[in-house]
Amino acid sequence: MSLVLQGTATDWAFSVRALLPVVLLALTGLVVFGINSLRPDGRDNKLLALTSIAGTLSALGVAIWYLLAGTGQPTHGGAISLFSGAIIVDGLGLFFTAIFASVATLVIAASYDYFESDANPASFYSLLLLATTAMGLMAVSNSLVTVFVSLEMASLPSYALVAYLKDNRGSVEAGLKYFLIGAVSSAVLAFGISLVYAATGSLLLPEVAAQIGSVGDLNGVLGVGVVMVAGGVAFKTASVPFHFWAPEAYEGAPAPVSAFLSSASKAAGFAVGFRVFATGFQPALDIGIDWGLLFGLLAVVTMVLGNFAAATQTEVKRMLAYSSIGHAGYALIGLAAITAGASATNATVMGAAMAHLFVYGFMNTGAFLFIAMVERWGVGRTFEDYAGLAERAPMASLAMAVFMFSLAGLPLFGGFLSKYVLFLGAINAGFWWLAAVGAVTSALSLFYYSRVVKALWLESPTTDLDAVGDVPTGLYAAVIVAGVVTVLLLPGFGPVIETAEAAAAALFA
């Protein structure tokens, strides 16, 4: 097999090769099903976890390989269009697939210990893998139909994952709330898509873009449609005004699932947002449908609301849930600022938002997985309960301190550079007010993130910590790996931002 895929062949073997990362994820999900149906009585937790990790790691490997080899990128024949243009494999899709696969790997490693005593872990792994597959599809969807289908494909397993602890009231309630808001926003998204179709007569994003110039009197219909599609993106990324589900779902769900949703699912929402708005709705700006301003306002409200709400929480997991909303606000800056016009500025700011989501994938997943570890130890949920954990678990607490400082944007870890590049990009694009709100809210965020560090390292234990110190291999490894990557992303940020900017630039070419 050649390193580089070229041409426009339409045979199925070519399609599989082009979509190999997604196909690998789907296959692994089916293999997990298969193992379970062959041995319905065996729990096989280790076998299932190792199979799943092998699948996500190979998907990650292939995605990185394609990114390095230039598959679907301008240097090697440009984006690969499949299935009559409904699917497009390019740098953006591969970059986001790499994020999903990395997060899924960490989450699966952690789940091996978290669901140790679960009766049937196979259903968990397969749901997770299928959700990851669907996210991979979201990132390569080039038509509003595939966008909708893959978004639903990702959402349905997610509802089940949130409600996975069937005997836990909080988990089931969270699942229900997530499902209800999800159903509403799906309806909004579907209606929005139909309005766009009514106005432009097409569902393929490039054709939508081409038709926008000639919508004439239907521009009002198109405008409402665009706003509604933006609502669908806001739901998936947990942004205002469809953010209500996020605190409940992240808090009630098992912590590995919270990690998965707040990192990978959010990134998937942005993958869709970037592609739909950059490819499909860019010309709408010329006929007065200023979705950049819409996203700008949503970004401001999301940043402010997420960060202020996080500052008032008493439970660590809920604080992280709100902080996750705040980070959606930062990434929305990337979506708002791609309306500036010049394609170089657009690529810079969108690449910066993508790189931020990449770094966020590690630091936020790590933080939620640390919470998973604490839940396993059973020491409680509030800041007070976390007091003195560093004495018993110094390495994990050190990693948690790294995540917190990185999320806050202290310039010691990857989270600083990604935020910085994003804000600088926003300023260059003329959106200095977004950068200003971002800088102020990140300064505020240091307050509540440092509360966790203070509890872990400075306070003396208030509760019995006998259970602490038990070292679950998979969970521990996932936390440490996420911590090491977060640190290494400061010196090694260069390749990430270059890849992201190149992928973004291809959309504006």
Added chain:
Amino acid sequence: MILEALLAVTFAAALLVFAAPDEYAPKLAFGLSLLPIAGSLYLWSAFESGGNALTGGEIAFNTVVPWLEVAGYQLQWYVGLDGISLPLVILTTFLTSLAIVSAWTPIDERQSQFYGLMLLMEANLIGVFTALDFFLWFVFWEAVLVPMYFLIGIWGGPRRKYAAIKFFVYTNIASLVMFIGFMMLVIGLPVNSFGLPEITQSLAAGELGNFFWLPADTLALVAFAAMFIGFAVKVPVVPVHTWLPDAHVEAPTPVSVMLAGVLLKMGTYALLRFNYTMLPEQAQYFAVPIAIIAVVSVIYGAMLALAQEDLKRIVAYSSVSSMGYVLLGLVAFTEFGLGGATFQMIAHGLISGLMFMAVGVIYNATHTRLVGDMSGLADRMPIAVWILVAGAFAYMGLPLMAGFAGEFFIFVGSFGSTVLPYAPVFTAVAMFGIVIVAGYLLRAMQGTLFGPFNLETDYELDRAPIHDVAPLVALLAAIIVLGVVPSLFFDMIRDATVPLLELLGGGAP
């Protein structure tokens, strides 16, 4: 590569000590801390003075390696030394070793973490004084805060958590203000790297453009003010000094030594490097308000010291007073003003280190720091007490000690300043501060050291152990050597500061 080696050795030493068992950590940390001393002495011996690193002079031991490129700016690993930074590097390595020895008595829990953090802080401080790329510098600058936060927060006194958080929040907000100011400046410049020499030379060539609607002149003033505020918190000057007494009183002795001895110098070093090198005309514009701040810091700091009953608070407030002199020297912008300010940074580092250590030795023996709780200690602890007296005289500016040289240079420089209006008036008022210094130090010593012996606490008073006294002797020796032969450092400092005068077209000697 020698600077990289110095940094790598110090970082490696920190990691080694972290991993070492508690019982070996103190001696191991001291042994390893001799390596950076050897390194800095080698730098001193191999150093050839060649002007100011920023204004186009020769940069010693420099390395430039591209790091990553963001939004059109090249970030680099860029380190080097000149006559301003080399003395500060030597001060850092020297003082860290002595502070480590002074920690042997008071620090009796979690030793390996304590000494590891001390060495980690040393490494980052060396980084601050050697980095010549803004981003690299900023990473080190912030990285100093984190060990300091833990050192105060874990090993401090009863209100340590409050003090640690206050320190952390104050300095981080200050960093943000400074960062924003500097970024606005850079965006207004036609440079494509964050190299401090490039930025300085571009500014000197008058290439500053507009920042959006802000005209260049206003931009320069805004940037100067933002950076001044950011650095002033670090120095600290009145009225943003309130974190300092809290941090000092709660911090254990060795941490106070580092805080007063080196960390405060980061503020004045940055003022000199950024505000007074890059924006000398704006410095002239703001000369009178800043001179007022300087003089108020001198007098008000000294009067606050006069009102304290706690020996450590007395020394802490006296630092505010002494750093006011440094600021006065900078404002004066003359050969002896700038040179004296830099020299005073070193002198004050040694003297305040000595004072904090001596107070610590007394506290180790008496377990009280209140002036009213003790008297007549001279009989029981003669060596420690006489060194404390010598340190106090150095503080008051006794000739042939380093403090005299520093303050004398500053007064000579500021008296004849042409940049600062009413320079003689400011100088005269500041000189009056010395009288107050003499007042509070003599009062404190008379109360505690002389007269009939009395101690309110129930501790047996013994001679201080040899490892408590040895660092005091070493510091006193250094103070006397620098006082007798100030040219050891002053020659290279003058080589690096005189080129700055040309920025304003000369100025009085």
